[in-house]
Amino acid sequence: MSASAASPQEPMVTQALAADHGLKPDEYQRILDLLGRTPTFTELGIFSAMWNEHCSYKSSKKWLRTLPTEGPQVICGPGENAGVVDIGDGQAVVFKMESHNHPSYIEPYQGAATGVGGILRDVFTMGARPIAAMNALSFGAPDHPKTAHLVRGVVEGIGGYGNCFGVPNIGGEVRFHRSYNGNCLVNAFAAGLAQADRIFYSAASGVGMPVVYLGAKTGRDGVGGATMASAEFDDSIEEKRPTVQVGDPFTEKRLLEACLELMASGAVISIQDMGAAGLTCSAVEMGDKGDLGVRLDLEKVPCREEGMTAYEMMLSESQERMLMVLRPEKEAEARAIFEKWDLDFAVVGETIAEDRFLVMLNGEVKADLPLKALSGEAPEYDRPWVPTPPAAPLGEVPQMDPAEALTRLMGGPNGCSRRWVWEQYDHMVLADTVVRPGSDAGVVRVHGTRKGLAFAADVTPRYCVADPVEGGRQAVAEAFRNLCATGARPLAATDNLNFGNPEKPEIMGQLVGCIEGIGEACRALDMPIVSGNVSLYNETDGQAILPTPTIGAVGLLEDVARAIRMAPAAGDALVLIGETRGHLGRSAYLAELFGREEGPPPPVDLAAERRAGELVRALGAEGLARAAHDLSDGGLAVAAAEMALAAGVGATLDGPPEGMTPAAWFFGEDQARYLVSCAPEALEPLLARARAAGVPARRVGAAGGDAVALGGARVSLADLRAAHEGGFARIVSEA
Amino acid sequence: MKSAVIVFPGSNCDRDMAVALERATGRRPAMVWHKDAALPPGLDLVALPGGFSFGDYLRCGAIAARSPIMRAVADFAARGGHVLGVCNGFQVLIEAGLLPGALMRNAGLKFVCRDVALNVVTADSPFTRGYEAGARIVIPVAHHDGCYVAPPETLARLRDEDRIAFAYAPGDNPNGSAEDIAGILSANRRTLGMMPHPERANDPLLGGTDGAALFEGLAGALMDA
Numbered sequence: 001m002s003a004s005a006a007s008p009q010e011p012m013v014t015q016a017l018a019a020d021h022g023l024k025p026d027e028y029q030r031i032l033d034l035l036g037r038t039p040t041f042t043e044l045g046i047f048s049a050m051w052n053e054h055c056s057y058k059s060s061k062k063w064l065r066t067l068p069t070e071g072p073q074v075i076c077g078p079g080e081n082a083g084v085v086d087i088g089d090g091q092a093v094v095f096k097m098e099s100h101n102h103p104s105y106i107e108p109y110q111g112a113a114t115g116v117g118g119i120l121r122d123v124f125t126m127g128a129r130p131i132a133a134m135n136a137l138s139f140g141a142p143d144h145p146k147t148a149h150l151v152r153g154v155v156e157g158i159g160g161y162g163n164c165f166g167v168p169n170i171g172g173e174v175r176f177h178r179s180y181n182g183n184c185l186v187n188a189f190a191a192g193l194a195q196a197d198r199i200f201y202s203a204a205s206g207v208g209m210p211v212v213y214l215g216a217k218t219g220r221d222g223v224g225g226a227t228m229a230s231a232e233f234d235d236s237i238e239e240k241r242p243t244v245q246v247g248d249p250f251t252e253k254r255l256l257e258a259c260l261e262l263m264a265s266g267a268v269i270s271i272q273d274m275g276a277a278g279l280t281c282s283a284v285e286m287g288d289k290g291d292l293g294v295r296l297d298l299e300k301v302p303c304r305e306e307g308m309t310a311y312e313m314m315l316s317e318s319q320e321r322m323l324m325v326l327r328p329e330k331e332a333e334a335r336a337i338f339e340k341w342d343l344d345f346a347v348v349g350e351t352i353a354e355d356r357f358l359v360m361l362n363g364e365v366k367a368d369l370p371l372k373a374l375s376g377e378a379p380e381y382d383r384p385w386v387p388t389p390p391a392a393p394l395g396e397v398p399q400m401d402p403a404e405a406l407t408r409l410m411g412g413p414n415g416c417s418r419r420w421v422w423e424q425y426d427h428m429v430l431a432d433t434v435v436r437p438g439s440d441a442g443v444v445r446v447h448g449t450r451k452g453l454a455f456a457a458d459v460t461p462r463y464c465v466a467d468p469v470e471g472g473r474q475a476v477a478e479a480f481r482n483l484c485a486t487g488a489r490p491l492a493a494t495d496n497l498n499f500g501n502p503e504k505p506e507i508m509g510q511l512v513g514c515i516e517g518i519g520e521a522c523r524a525l526d527m528p529i530v531s532g533n534v535s536l537y538n539e540t541d542g543q544a545i546l547p548t549p550t551i552g553a554v555g556l557l558e559d560v561a562r563a564i565r566m567a568p569a570a571g572d573a574l575v576l577i578g579e580t581r582g583h584l585g586r587s588a589y590l591a592e593l594f595g596r597e598e599g600p601p602p603p604v605d606l607a608a609e610r611r612a613g614e615l616v617r618a619l620g621a622e623g624l625a626r627a628a629h630d631l632s633d634g635g636l637a638v639a640a641a642e643m644a645l646a647a648g649v650g651a652t653l654d655g656p657p658e659g660m661t662p663a664a665w666f667f668g669e670d671q672a673r674y675l676v677s678c679a680p681e682a683l684e685p686l687l688a689r690a691r692a693a694g695v696p697a698r699r700v701g702a703a704g705g706d707a708v709a710l711g712g713a714r715v716s717l718a719d720l721r722a723a724h725e726g727g728f729a730r731i732v733s734e735a
Numbered sequence: 736m737k738s739a740v741i742v743f744p745g746s747n748c749d750r751d752m753a754v755a756l757e758r759a760t761g762r763r764p765a766m767v768w769h770k771d772a773a774l775p776p777g778l779d780l781v782a783l784p785g786g787f788s789f790g791d792y793l794r795c796g797a798i799a800a801r802s803p804i805m806r807a808v809a810d811f812a813a814r815g816g817h818v819l820g821v822c823n824g825f826q827v828l829i830e831a832g833l834l835p836g837a838l839m840r841n842a843g844l845k846f847v848c849r850d851v852a853l854n855v856v857t858a859d860s861p862f863t864r865g866y867e868a869g870a871r872i873v874i875p876v877a878h879h880d881g882c883y884v885a886p887p888e889t890l891a892r893l894r895d896e897d898r899i900a901f902a903y904a905p906g907d908n909p910n911g912s913a914e915d916i917a918g919i920l921s922a923n924r925r926t927l928g929m930m931p932h933p934e935r936a937n938d939p940l941l942g943g944t945d946g947a948a949l950f951e952g953l954a955g956a957l958m959d960a
Binding site: 156159160163164165166248249250251253254257340341342422423424425426427428429430431432433434436445560561 | 744745747748750751754755770785786787789790791792845846847848849875877879932934935937938940941942
């Protein structure tokens, strides 16, 4: 093809221009070799969109392949818009987690809002109605000048989008650590409910089938967003604001309803949402998966602005758009559905037999590329990596009055109540929320049934940085525990891997190590990874975030009325499940109270996790346990205090056993542990049940009174509540 | 009792409302699209659900109030029909002029979703007859624009005519509403608008059943009618 003459809109392509698009010299050479000519400007844009880290997973692919992705419950694993898992009765849960880190740092409200929008679209593209959302957020130090602004904007953006769309936001996590000062993390999770035999995929089929554009119009917003998200930040960050998209949850809500109506009509052959790199990624994906070519006539694309170039249209990341391959005989019916919802519906191209991605504008060829090569030939790297050296052993651990330590942990930035956050999220819309935020896992009823679905999101980055493999295992184990603590049987998980620059061997070593640990834990706990997302280059001026592989996990309750809660009754015995050795390395106790991030993280015994989790589920199902809570940050004392606050009933814990310090006993973070409560008469049967299961269990105290007592130390429930509830407002400068 | 739920683009509590009405009446409500010009015949109740009609990008409820169906709803109310508006539905009723006053941005300027304690101020309406006047109930709110305001003479009239149906319990006003107003009745007592969501407090599994008496009382009243 003859490249048309250069113009201000369509400059000549050179190696320098390719570099501006984030393509390395060898990657650009690969394009020249593939085409046997210089690409056009539009083609360069398409390659940069398809081959950036965000879309191609070029640094992580080799390692992601090692994760377990299959199981009898898995209907669809990674590779589609979201994972699909069987929940019985012909129903399926569809879910995924995805990051919107870079945009949220640049423009917190819109960045976070469109992150929610993107993940919701991933779910309903597959034919599922979204029924739950969560968010895992990481911010910089509470006293960093940008933190309060980012927290307020991100939380408001998540609420603004999800509340309007109408999906309950039922959980997640919020953490603060100075390593996120220049790179906050916004990991958005969504889950939807579908008929197991009515799942929609992206693979096109049939030659000459109309390719239809659905939803909102295309504007210049977000052009180059995926490329931006694949680079480190530096001082020029403020100039990147135009690459952040603007969300329109009202249009998304209409798009949901219109798509579900359309899917029910039988008109859809395949469908793909336009997310990162919009029209480019979605069209290539549909062609590639269906072994077909695609021709697009861009003058038919509904545009918000006049005079948009082919380059801009192909790279726009305008939100709330879908691409679909339609059964031609259903066109009139499909168009009527979209007109009813006042949404755009335009036939913009067709499937073609050759392996070709042909992009035309007003009869002029703007791109003519081998389609399969765009994804199949994308670079893949086996980047050099070094394992993280073992952490130095933990030195002397300072002691503090346990009641004071507890109060400070419970009121500190990482331990205080997140009510300020989740009260800004509608967590009850759809009227199926059974366990609200603030518990181990959020639980929603499967509408019209007795079943429930539990959702949890977890990771402990300060463990991951000390020992990525152990940290990876622990993230999965904690998510598993949170599901078990509500009585749910863990089904599967999604991973959102947030790391620094993979071109640095030590960062690559963190990624490799965490994936190894995650894979091992997912295999041992029967929780295959069915979807996920990788976010690299989370660095500013060379400073990387803590490795943060967030695990989103989903579990099933056969009878949601039997969900285990967190609130004991006065007089209940408190029973500690699992073995306590008093591990304080990398503990919240050391990090939050003494500013020390030292020692190795607690080891994870996956077989013990499994036994303990199965025991707790059984205790709930058999009615032996009244309440349960997993032990994680802050150990036994924090778990007891959280249960006490949930119930409005105090708790008394015995002091440490012989040979253990109060700090190790009350605040140690040994894994595979739960605190459960039971009626006094249920204590013996409960302990017998634990013995039979081979799980250590012992009575460690009782619920009652109006204080939390730790051995001899005590703090009133009122003081504890004031510290716990007041903490967050101080961070966002509202107190 | 025969009921209908109006569906605006952006309504997102339409199903929740239908579930609550069906539970109380045993009959599935008709779902009526906002572009329709007429209501189904023989209705006893029209419900306007919560959500974000038209995104609420302008004043909440302002565009929905001008939907084709709202003329029919106004006629229905004028003929003595019963109309219930919850949350966005309350905002629509106000924008349509079927209830007095205005709903402004919450005093805290943030969206707020939580349980609130309410006082049932009057039991003298088809909506509140299932409660005792003065009863304390707990029902969740979820809104960004629920701060009720009205001129002093309107507030006085609402008070004098016993048209304040629900008030936030002292100290638990989530949005800064005048006189802690959470819900008000029309002059004929057959239209109720309220910010809290009774349809979310209608099932013991969901953490409360204090909203059930509203639907059951209504079903009883309209069954008797």
